[in-house]
Amino acid sequence: xxxxxxxxxxxxxxxxxxxxxxxxxxxxxxxxxxxxxxxxxxxxxxxxxxxxxxxxxxxxxxxxxxxxxxxxxxxxxxxxxxxx
Amino acid sequence: xxxxxxxxxxxxxxxxxxxxxxxxxxxxxxxxxxxxxxxxxxxxxxxxxxxxxxxxxxxxxxxxxxxxxxxxxxxxxxxxxxxxxxx
Numbered sequence: 657x658x659x660x661x662x663x664x665x666x667x668x669x670x671x672x673x674x675x676x677x678x679x680x681x682x683x684x685x686x687x688x689x690x691x692x693x694x695x696x697x698x699x700x701x702x703x704x705x706x707x708x709x710x711x712x713x714x715x716x717x718x719x720x721x722x723x724x725x726x727x728x729x730x731x732x733x734x735x736x737x738x739x740x
Numbered sequence: 741x742x743x744x745x746x747x748x749x750x751x752x753x754x755x756x757x758x759x760x761x762x763x764x765x766x767x768x769x770x771x772x773x774x775x776x777x778x779x780x781x782x783x784x785x786x787x788x789x790x791x792x793x794x795x796x797x798x799x800x801x802x803x804x805x806x807x808x809x810x811x812x813x814x815x816x817x818x819x820x821x822x823x824x825x826x827x
Contacts, residue, residue: 672760675767678767683771694782729801
């Protein structure tokens with residue numbers, strides 16, 4: 657029985673980790689696409705300093721946007737749930 | 741408790757997996773909203789999100805959900821009217 661409990665706990669941790677990793681991967685994929693689109697308009701032979709600065713700001717704004725949307729969605733879900 | 745059919749017999753594990761699945765679905769939905777609303781609301785990235793942009797993002801989420809609900813409703817009505825046979 658003790659053995660089964662350890663396996664279950666590990667399994668639960670692994671699942672949580674996999675969910676977190678998948679979330680992070682999606683975030684990075686989106687962020688890369690959006691910020692490339694916004695910041696690199698004429699691809700040159702390297703990223704110049706203004707492009708790098710833009711990408712850095714873009715990453716921060718992307719996270720701000722994600723957090724705001726996450727909050728708004730949560731609020732909307734709770735509003736809809738309270739109707740029942 | 742058998743070694744292999746853990747989730748079948750284990751209520752706690754089943755519930756846990758269901759909750760994690762729901763959490764993952766919520767995450768996926770947020771990514772989708774962020775992708776769509778970023779295009780609609782964000783111009784040139786600057787040092788912070790200004791108030792107008794924040795309002796736009798927030799409205800975008802609610803209006804997208806309203807759109808989805810409206811389409812679901814109307815589509816159900818369409819099916820009723822047509823008798824659903826053709827589909």
